Amino acid sequence: MITNADVSEALFQLAESHPAGDLRFALLRTAYAVFDHPRELSGSRRLPESAALEVLPALAMLRSCRTPDALSAAAHRLAGPNGLRGSSSREGFLTAAEVERTVASPTSPDPRCLRGAAHWHTRASDGAGTLESMARACVRRGAMWAVVTDHTRGLACVNGLDAEGVALQNRSVRAWNHRHGEELWLLQGLEAEILDDGRLDLPRAARSGVLLIASVHTDLADRRDQTGRLLRAIEEPGVWALGHPRGRLFARRSGVRANWEVVFAAAAAAGVLIEINGFPRRQDLDPALLGLARDVGCRFLLASDAHHTRHLAFDETAIALAAHGGVPVSAIVNFEPLDHLASARPDLALP
Template sequence: MKDSSDINAIVGGYLRDLANAQASPQKAFGYKRAAAAIFDLDVPLTRLLDPDGNLGRIAGIGPGSERVIREVLELGMSPIVEEAVEHSTRRADIHRQRTLRQHFLSKAEVRRILSDTTLGGPALDQYLGDLQMHSEWSDGSPTVMDIAAACIARGYHYAAVTDHSHGLKIAGGMSMAEAAEQRRAIDAVNGECGDRFRLLQGIEANIDETGGLDLTAKESATFDIVLAAPHSRLRKSDDQTDRMLTAVGHPAVRILAHPRGRMSGARAGVAANWDAIFSAAADAGVAIEIDGDPARQDLDYTMARRALDSGCIFALDSDAHTTAQLAYAETALAHARLAEIPADRVVNCWPLDRLLGWLRDRSLERRS
C-alpha cells in the first residue's frame, strides 16, 4: 500500500487545532474557515510558493493562518499552534480530536492520487456509476432527473439513487408509499434515457442497535439495491461486531455503506473487530463501501486495504446530497487507489449486466 504525505491535510489539521484552542468564538470561526479553505484547494500549498518563497494570496486565509502555513511549509510543524494547544484549557480534547482526523485526504491530494499512474487501483475512466446519493425524496436537493443528467455529464453508464428509508426520520426517510411514487419518477427518467444510462432505485436502510434493518424483506425486495448503514451508537467504545455481522448477514443487503460512521475530528464511529466483518462480507458477496464525502472518507485506505486482504469487493460512492457533490466519488477512488484495489473488485467498475447479476444474487460475487 502506498502512503500519503498530504501537506494540505497537515496544515488544515493545524488550523483546526488552532481554532479549537481559541477562547473567542469569532477567532475560532476564522481558523475553521481557513482550515476548510486549505482542505478544499485544488493544488498543494507548496505549489503556491513563488521562487522567492512567498505565498500567494489564498481566499479565506487571514494573516494569523498565513503565519501557520508558512511555519509548516518551512519546519514541517507549527510551534505557534503547539504553543496555543499546550496553553489551552481544551488541550486534552484537542489531542483527542487529532486522532479523529487520521487518513483524511485533502482535495489536492485526491487530485494528485488520481493522476499518479504508478498506483494500481481503479482509474477515473474505469468508474461507470455511483451507487450512493440522495435526492429530494429524502435529505438531498436534486430531483431524480437532475441526478440522471449530472451522472450522464460525468460519463456514467448507471447510478443508484439511495434515499433514506422510513426508519431514519431525522434524514427525511421515505415512506413505502413515497418510494412507490419515486419508482414511477425513476421509470420515467429511464424511459427518456433509453440505453445510454440506467438509474436504479436504491435505499439506504438504517442499521438499528441490534443489527436489524428498518425494512421488511418484502419492502427490501421492491428496491433494485439495498445499502445498510449505521447512524447511531457512533460515539460508543463498546464492541459492536455482532451488530455489524447481523447487518451484513441480512440477505437483502448488497453494500455496507459508510461502515464505521466516522466523522472528521468529531467521532471515531463503530468500534468492532473489522477483520471479522470484512471476512463475513467477503463470504456473503456484500460490498464494503468507501464513502467519498470529505468529512466521512469511510473506510479510509488503510482499512480498505485490510478489507481487500480479507477478499472483499468494494463500492466507491459519493454519498452526494447535491449534483455538485457527485465529485466526491473521486475521494473514494483516491482511497481505493492508495489501497491498490483492483478495478475488478470494485462494483462501480463492472458493466451493467454484471452489476445487475450481483444485485439479483450476491453469492455470484462472493469470495471463492
C-alpha cells in the same frame, strides 16, 4: 515537503490549544479551508479564499516551513494555553489536494473508466436535486448506470421514503429508463438504517428489486464494540452494500468500534459489498481498513453520497481512498458493466 495535510493539522491543533472564542473559530475555519484547498499551498502564491483574515499571518508562517521540525517549532510558538494535541478523528483522511494528486497519478484507478454512479440522494429524502437532474448529471460524468439511494424513513431521517414514496420513485425510475435507458440505466436503491440491534428499518417485503445499502447513522459515539450489530446487518436479507461502515466524521468523531476483520470476513462470505464513501467529511472506509477488507476478499462499492449534482464528483475521493488502500479496479463494482450486477441480482429490472 510540507503539505496541506501538515498545515491543516497544525491549524486544528492550534485551534484546540486556544479557549473557545473568535481566535479558535478563525483557526478552525482556516484549518478546514486548507484541508479543502485543491492545490498544495507550498510553492503556490495563493491562499485559500475562505481562510480567516485574522489568522493569515499564522498561515503564512506555517506554510513557509520547509521541514516537519520547523513546522512543529512554529506551531509551538503560536500555541495557546491548552497545548497541542492530535486527534484520532482526523487520522486517515485525504486532503482535497491529495485526492487531486492521487487520481491524476498513473497508479490510481482512472475516474474516466467509471461506469456506475452509486449512492446519491434526491429531494425525495434529504438531497437538493430531482431524480431527473441527478440522473442527467450522472450522464454528464460519463456513467452508464446509476443507483439512486434515498433514505428510508428511519429513526435518523424523518424525510425518508415510506412504502408509498418508494413506489412513486419506482415509477419515475421506470419512466427515465423508458426514455433514456440506453444512455444511462437507473436502478432504484435505498439507504436503510441499521437499528441498534442490527436489524434494518425496512420490512423484507419492500426489499425485492431494490439495491439496499445498510448504514449506521445512530449510536456513533458509543464506545462499546459494535461487531454484533454490523454482523446482524450483513446477514439481513437483500443487503447489497454496507454503507460508510465506520460512520466517522472528519474532526468530529471516529465512528463505531468493531472487530473489522470479523465484519469484513462476514461481508465477503455473504457477498455484501463494502462501501468506500467519498463524501469528503466521511471518507469511510479509510485506506488502512480498506487494505484489511481487500485482504479478506471483500468487493467494493464506490459512493459519492451526493446530496447535490456537484457532489457526484466525490466519487473521485472514493477512488483516491481505494488507491491509497491498495484496492484493485477488479474489486470495485463501479468499473463493471451493468450486466455484471444482473448475474448476482435476478430480482433487478434491467434492460
